[in-house]
Amino acid sequence: MNKTSYQIVALTFALSLLLVLDGCAREPSSPAGFRLPDGNANTGRETFLYMHCHQCHTVSGDEFPIVAGEAPPYxxxxxxxxxxxTYGExxxxIINPSHKLAPAYAEDVVxxxxxxxxxxxxxxMTVxxxxxxxAYLQNRYEVVAPPYDYRIYPY
Ligand code: HEC
Structure with a gap:
């Protein structure tokens, strides 16, 4: 083997070692490997209703009756x-609401x-x-391109 081949072998070895060490370094609290079974969106809507989530929430593309009592801001x-x-988000x-507050609202509101x-x-709440x-909520989100203002030449 010439010098370059030795260098390539050494580099490959160093990179593999890094990958292995990276695997060992993962945190015990890492969500890696976490996956719940898929839910049923129709049943999810019923659950949403009987748990009175619509007391504080509106859902895009769906309608729910107004719940009496303290409610808005929705x-x-x-x-x-x-x-x-994401599913993880x-x-x-739902199970750890204070972990990250809904980004679209002022903190003191929510x-x-x-x-x-x-x-x-x-x-x-059962699993x-x-x-x-x-499953129900994930279907209600629609991914769109971020808004962008096109500048029209020469203005
Ligand atoms: C008493 C009012 C109230 C009820 C009832 C309620 N929520 Fe919420 N929910 C909030 C508020 C306020 C926020 C925003 C702060 C936050 O992110 O935790 C929120 C946030 C959320 C978010 C995150 C939204 C985002 O854009 O990040 C989800 C998902 C959610 N709620 C689901 C539910 C579900 C499912 C139920 C019923 C099991 C429910 N909520 C019942 C008040 C409520």
């Missing part, structure tokens, strides 16, 4: 987004002392209800 779910609403938004105003349902809700 936080809209679904509608145009510039990047895919939706699951997290939270109090850093805590989301959304109730935590974890004590009584089946959770995955059905996510």
């Amino acid at each position: 936080v809209q779910l679904g509608g145009p987004v510039t990047k895919v609403k 939706l699951v997290t938004a 939270s109090e002392d850093g805590e989301s105003k959304m109730p935590v349902y974890n004590e009584f 089946q209800e959770l995955i059905d809700l996510v």
